[in-house]
Amino acid sequence: MKSQIRIAVIGLGAVGRGVVTTLDRMQKENTSSCIISAVSDSRSACIMPDGIDIEAMLAQKEKTGICGDPALSSRDIINSAPYDILVEVSPTDVLSAEPATEYIRAALARGAHVVTSNKGPIALHYQELATLAKKHHVSLRYEATVAGAIPILHILEHDIIGNKINALYGILNGTCNYILTRMSEEGLTYPQALEEARKLGYAEADPQADVEGTDAAIKVVILANTIFQKSISLDDMSITGIEQVTDDALRLTAGCDTTIRLIGEIIPDKNIYRVSPQILPKTHPLVVDGSLNAITLKTDLAGDLTFIGKGAGSFETTSAIVSDIFYILQSG
Numbered sequence: 658m659k660s661q662i663r664i665a666v667i668g669l670g671a672v673g674r675g676v677v678t679t680l681d682r683m684q685k686e687n688t689s690s691c692i693i694s695a696v697s698d699s700r701s702a703c704i705m706p707d708g709i710d711i712e713a714m715l716a717q718k719e720k721t722g723i724c725g726d727p728a729l730s731s732r733d734i735i736n737s738a739p740y741d742i743l744v745e746v747s748p749t750d751v752l753s754a755e756p757a758t759e760y761i762r763a764a765l766a767r768g769a770h771v772v773t774s775n776k777g778p779i780a781l782h783y784q785e786l787a788t789l790a791k792k793h794h795v796s797l798r799y800e801a802t803v804a805g806a807i808p809i810l811h812i813l814e815h816d817i818i819g820n821k822i823n824a825l826y827g828i829l830n831g832t833c834n835y836i837l838t839r840m841s842e843e844g845l846t847y848p849q850a851l852e853e854a855r856k857l858g859y860a861e862a863d864p865q866a867d868v869e870g871t872d873a874a875i876k877v878v879i880l881a882n883t884i885f886q887k888s889i890s891l892d893d894m895s896i897t898g899i900e901q902v903t904d905d906a907l908r909l910t911a912g913c914d915t916t917i918r919l920i921g922e923i924i925p926d927k928n929i930y931r932v933s934p935q936i937l938p939k940t941h942p943l944v945v946d947g948s949l950n951a952i953t954l955k956t957d958l959a960g961d962l963t964f965i966g967k968g969a970g971s972f973e974t975t976s977a978i979v980s981d982i983f984y985i986l987q988s989g
């Protein structure tokens with residue numbers, strides 16, 4: 658392992674700020690040899706091969722809205738800044754997956770490792786990017802794209818080797834889970850629960866991808882293609898969201914000690930890839946409250962395993978990204 662590892666971070670929103678703050682703290686505490694050599698936002702970039710003063714850079718971003726020189730951009734970082742690992746945390750576009758895919762492709766071709774929380778490039782171009790990473794002997798890691806702080810990809814890849822995964826069931830969208838929890842526990846209507854989720858910052862200004870089930874479906878695609886070696890897209894999936902779940906339906910299920918949750922499902926041997934609202938007993942391990950995520954793996958050796966944790970948020974997503982960075986460093 659090199660003595661000093663240079664990290665470039667593309668995107669300085671909730672996740673990017675969490676990542677640079679955490680790596681800066683670790684460096685000051687002498688628990689990491691990573692320095693941030695470059696950062697960018699939508700309108701500027703800052704490149705300092707010997708390390709950026711993160712506190713000063715974030716203060717400037719807070720004050721002016723930009724993190725660096727407006728004459729520089731993400732492409733300057735990707736193509737010519739010095740970095741060993743690119744952290745790509747710009748916005749997700751699941752239709753084009755750009756410009757993130759272009760950034761990731763160029764970084765891998767330069768021989769840099771890539772860590773991303775961006776679902777678009779992984780859902781749409783995983784095979785191509787993984788092949789490119791292999792060709793250049795670098796890693797492409799994307800733990801943060803599925804289930805936030807739950808290290809589900811690491812668990813599937815490393816911790817239960819030897820098990821056959823017969824099925825995976827998951828609550829993969831915290832916004833839908835929050836809405837269903839509030840409808841079932843407090844008797845809110847769907848519009849009331851959605852409005853509350855928006856006010857608390859769980860739902861996006863445009864929550865369509867969440868409530869239609871598309872966001873959960875994208876995570877199913879990522880899991881199916883990366884872990885189960887399938888080659889599926891959203892078109893291969895059966896997707897039903899929560900918009901049609903009525904407060905009456907939830908009241909009826911509550912009378913039978915059951916409730917409704919939006920479940921993402923993979924049954925690899927049957928080629929079943931589905932997102933749909935399902936009725937579950939209230940005591941079922943997947944019935945978690947609020948914006949939590951949960952995943953149950955049905956395995957041949959270990960039996961059923963359920964993991965629960967926060968599916969989104971700056972620190973929770975940072976946890977997944979920083980774990981990926983240190984996994985790469987420890988594997989190196």
Ligand SMILES: NC(=O)c1ccc[n+]([C@@H]2O[C@H](COP(=O)([O-])OP(=O)(O)OC[C@H]3O[C@@H](n4cnc5c(N)ncnc54)[C@H](OP(=O)(O)O)[C@@H]3O)[C@@H](O)[C@H]2O)c1
Pocket residue numbers: 667668669670671672673697698699700722731746747748749756774775776801802805968969970971974
């Ligand atoms: N937030 C979460 O809990 C979470 C969880 C899992 C995955 N993710 C994924 O992680 C990524 C980042 O999420 P976020 O919540 O941090 O988003 P965000 O708060 O919206 O921030 C996005 C950042 O990317 C910058 N940006 C936009 N276009 C760019 C470009 N072309 N080049 C470089 N930077 C660009 C923005 O610049 P400005 O500052 O100039 O606007 C902003 O700093 C997204 O792909 C998201 O889907 C987020």
